[in-house]
Amino acid sequence: MTHETVDIKAWIDDRPVAKYQWLILVLCFFVVLFDGFDVAVMGFVAPSLIQEWGLSRAAFGPVMSAGMVGLAIGALTAGPYADRLGRKKIMLFAVTGFSVLSLACAFARNPYELAALRLLTGVALGAALPNTTTLLAEYLPERNRSLFITLMFTGFNMGSGLGGFVAAWLIPSHGWQSVLLFGGIMPLLLLPFLWLLLLPESARFLAAHNASASQIAKGLNKLGGTFTAATRFVMSEPQVQHKAPVRMLFTEQYRFGTLALWLTYFMGLLVIYLTMGWMPTLLRDGGLSIERAATITGLFQIGGTVGAIVVGWAMDRRNPNAVIATSYALGGAFILLLGAFSLESSLLAVGVIAAGFCMSGAQTGLNAFAPGYYPTDCRATGVSWMLGIGRFGAIFGSLVGGAVLSLGLDLPLLFALLAVPAFIAALAIMGNGRARRRAIGRTVLAQ
Missing domain, CATH: 1.20.1250.20 (MFS general substrate transporter like domains)
Structure with a gap:
């Protein structure tokens, strides 16, 4: 070898x-x-x-x-x-x-x-x-x-x-x-x-930056390889080093997918931060004790931890776009259902767990999906810009929650509004699936 x-x-x-x-x-x-x-x-x-x-x-x-x-x-x-x-x-x-x-x-x-x-x-x-x-x-x-x-x-x-x-x-x-x-x-x-x-x-x-074979072999040999400085290492993926990494995100091959990933991540974090940041206040205003409101909100995070693992497992076995989109759509549906449950009902806690399972599961799944969309030359840029743009969804969610609560809307309507960004995220990641198929098709034709 x-x-x-x-x-x-x-x-x-x-x-x-x-x-x-x-x-x-x-x-x-x-x-x-x-x-x-x-x-x-x-x-x-x-x-x-x-x-x-x-x-x-x-x-x-x-x-x-x-x-x-x-x-x-x-x-x-x-x-x-x-x-x-x-x-x-x-x-x-x-x-x-x-x-x-x-x-x-x-x-x-x-x-x-x-x-x-x-x-x-x-x-x-x-x-x-x-x-x-x-x-x-x-x-x-x-x-x-x-x-x-x-x-x-x-x-x-x-x-x-x-x-x-x-x-x-x-x-x-x-x-x-x-x-x-x-x-x-x-x-x-x-x-x-x-x-x-x-x-x-x-x-x-x-390899993308023409490092010596001995440097590359050092890492791969720890995985079980038997390589030396005489080995020639290559990568069968697009290499476009002549472009700046940020500009590469907006080339024809990646532009639509980049924007779709940004929109998906923004909407997902908007829902999660609105939920985690303002649900305790929402439930407290509805008549629950502070302790019960905090406990029910904490179930969202517990469901999300389990959901992340399940969504990641499913992504390795099914179409990742479809898995993530389905998880966002189900998350939106469960949030919508929360408005139909009595605050004293045990179904409310079950619904919060299910919503967290789907929403946080999809959001974490998106973190796993993005590295595979971009080539090595701009992979870190693609992932980090998706995370960075998404953070503005978190900031917006933290800011807008108080304004929405001050409107005095009924709980069913508030949960319905909260579900809308989840459905937008589901549609956006499905759009990314089409962009990804087009990108793969162009790569095959180019080869």
Whole structure:
């Protein structure tokens, strides 16, 4: 094998999953877990911080929104750099950045300093997620890719939930600063393993950038290869290095699919953030206790964690576009049904679990789908811009919820309005399916 010409993707696709690929999954899982912890942490420390600083909720609003804006900026900027400099390098700088900045947030003296630091922290957090997705995707066989990536993304939900337990444990004895210190120290402990020992650069990225055969062989040999510097590595996919990565997203081959992915992700996050952010208030206004309203809303996230794994499994066995579109459409249908249930009915909890299963499952599935749509030369850019544009859906959802609730609409009508973006997301991803088939057809003709 040492003197053969080897197609990297085909070689990975033809082999069973190796222990080293599982190790890459575990490392990326922990990066995503700490990312999820730091994204959600301000929500858990806000009550203590507001009380200590004597702030109103309105005055603390910029601190919360600064992180969201930073997430969008980080996602939009990280992809093009990763397609030039490498997935591993940008991801490690991002993890280092949000670790150090989280530590710095613990020493903020006023809301202005904290808002500025959270903006910068958000940039680093937004840069980490698309690069873990891209790096993992490029080391996985296509038959398992969706399941593995959705497994990795369950770390985000777990990290977000972990923040609540850590806050309950640390704040009473050590104050709100201790939670931010925890969120900075834990990923710093992971960094030596990522920098020096375990995490490889993408072999497909190295091949696309004409790296030496010995560099590529080093990573692939850990998967069971026996390659040397004499091996010639190739990739049977479009290579368009002469274009800037962002411009490549808007070439004729990818333009429609790019816009469809953006619209789908935007609408999906709009629904999820409206639901998670405002459902407790909606249920409380409907007469439920604060504790029951919070518990029922939490079921949405639990259903979403299970749904992500099931959708990823199904995507590896069926048409991914159809699986994701069906999940969004069913999510919209279950949200619509919530308006028909009595707030005291146990069916409401079942409906929330089902809605979370479908909506979060579809959203995570989209994260697994996007890397396969783009070629190596612009894959990180395609994934990160989808995530970045989608973040504006999250920001819009967080902002518009209060305005909609202030209209005093009946619950059935509110849930009906909430379901509309889910149906739009389903239609958009189906449109992406057509674009993908056209792109594949053009590639075959070109060859």
